Amino acid sequence: MARRGQRQGGGGRGTARQRRTRPQDNEGIMPVLAKAVREVEGDVQRGRVSQSTHTTFQVVALLVREERARVKAGGEGTEAQRAEQLKRLDGVATILAKTAARHPSLFALLDEGAELSSDAKALKREMQEEAGYEQPEPEAPAERPEGAPAERHQVVPRSVVARQLANPFMPPDFSLAERREHTYGKLDSWELLEPLLRSFEDATDGTKACMPLPPAEELLTRPGRALMPHQAQVVAAAEAGHRSFLLADEPGLGKTAQALLAAQAADAYPLLVVVPNVVKTNWAREAALWTPGHPVTVVHGNGDSMDGFADIVVVNYEILDRHVGWLGNLGFRGMVVDEAHFIKNKSSQRSQHVLQLSERIRKRVGRPLFMALTGTPLINDIEDFKAIWQFLGWIDDKKPRPPLMEALEETGLTPIDRAFYPAARTKVIEQGIVRRRKIDVAATIPARRVADLPVELDGEEGRSIREAERQLARRLVKRYDSALAARSSGAAVHGSDGIDHELVRRVATWEREDGDSSTGGENVFTMMQRIGVAKAELAADYAVQLARSVGKVVFFAKHIEAMDIAEETFARRGLKYSSIRGNQSTTVRNRNIDAFVEDPEVAVVVCSLSAAGVGINLQVASNMVLAELSWTDAEQTQAIDRIHRIGQDQPVTAWRVIAAQTIDAKVAELIDSKAGLAARALDGSDGEVGSSADVQLEALVALLEDALRARTPGLLAG
Structure with a gap:
């Protein structure tokens, strides 16, 4: 077991479940x-x-x-x-x-x-x-007979079973589900799905694709957090009783917070959230920030670590197939699908699972909440939105459902009438389409912001990185213990937590100074490089999503390996890119910059933090992905300033990808704290602006202190 490590048993052993002698207090x-x-x-x-x-x-x-x-x-x-x-x-x-x-x-x-x-x-x-027990040899697992079909990999997490045992569900009361019998009208004989789709391509009345939203009389606030006016309007609509939303705001306008607070306003718990893998951890973090009274759990793999009693269940598309059975029976009262364009192909397995789950919720629950989130402009590839409209309950396979059909009949028009198309478009929008661009709400959002995107490092590389971090922590602890033992008995100055913090900083300083020499294992520099490379594909995947939603994206990384992985990912996804690296001639560099700025087909520019962090203008983009962390806020700010410049007419968002539960997250916190120090220094304070060495030292200090606090009280690691 990786968690408990190697265990050492006592000396000679007797028969199974028998001891040699009565154990002492520290034996057995x-x-x-x-x-x-x-x-x-x-x-x-x-x-x-x-x-x-x-x-x-x-x-x-x-x-x-x-x-x-x-x-x-x-x-x-x-x-x-x-x-x-x-x-x-x-x-x-x-x-x-x-x-x-x-x-x-x-x-x-x-x-x-x-x-x-x-x-x-x-x-x-x-x-x-x-x-001290003898154990029989473990039995070999039974083999599946050759040629026997593999069983379908469906699972039911143990905690879900516990929830059902703790509160056994009565058979669902299907009478709660909405029953609306449609009265036949003149549109019943018409094929309407294609005309509805055409209405978004051909209608020219100039109206925006955004439903009427109630005014937000006051911002919904939490301590230290406030909704922007455009976010509060969607929450107010849910509070007023609206129950289906195609939330198509541009990235950077806070769709996640809107969805979470709309679910809270609609009391749509338990809530199912289906998302791409790259944003799964971010959803859990945002839920904890915006709706802390409603526990959130994330389904990883077979769901062994999830909390079946949580109010919010987050699962990614990639593993939905093995969980669709129990998800359909848990009793969800709301469902959110993030990056909803992922289900555009109705024949795909992921689309079928999402539609199956939404239909099961609709049949069991009265007025459930459904929200589809996507930054993809509605006007592009309108055929792709059939599955989204079906998920939201606006249409079925063949025709509009009763609420939309009744709204269309109110127009008194049929597809033979030219006026039908703008009228039909309006009626669909009123079902719940919300589309705002950054430029539309620029006056109410920050001109520049850094949005953290935490990701989980899965697989063998992720496990290897976490183990290397543990080894680094153990090395620091051993160094600390050795230095502590070498002191005279009265020399140590322990804090209230039993840790000599002065000695911790000295040990961290020694470790940082040894960083360029062989220390018998990973150091803080190689750890951050490995994490950066491991994040590269996830960061590139998110850049692809951004590019397909809002246009051009700037992608920054520190290491060549990370840039290579990103470019390979863009090539596999069919995205045209250019590259700015330190080993390029001036001619090549300028040609690649011009390609990104002038060629509408070039969606991404892959930049080296050291080579492209200064001296270039990339303001044709307003979104940036920081795939790897800098050691200083200054370097990060210089990169953001490539797009946040005079002449930029849109708010800028820098998406900072952070590896959760690793030293990467601690470095991000330290960079932000040093940014505050820098601001005070620029305002005339006597404080010194933090350096990269400061961040490296503080990261090691935090790693060592966390390891010391985690030790069993009274025991010192060797």
């Missing part, structure tokens, strides 16, 4: 259980409950149950010793119960009939070996 099963239950308790307290946490919790509960049965059956030792052992086991059981109360998804694992995963079986064996 009890210290193993005590350490494991503290790990679980700490994870829950810190809000970092993962699949590994669930596995450890389940194995501890199982071993406590088995050990109690063994002791009560008359194991070795006196009656008093057995009573003491039972008391200690009850203490572990009490911690398990209290921990499960704080995170209800753990309750299902206390069921005696709960199935053990292969990871749980392996961990149980590992813990028993550490306690």
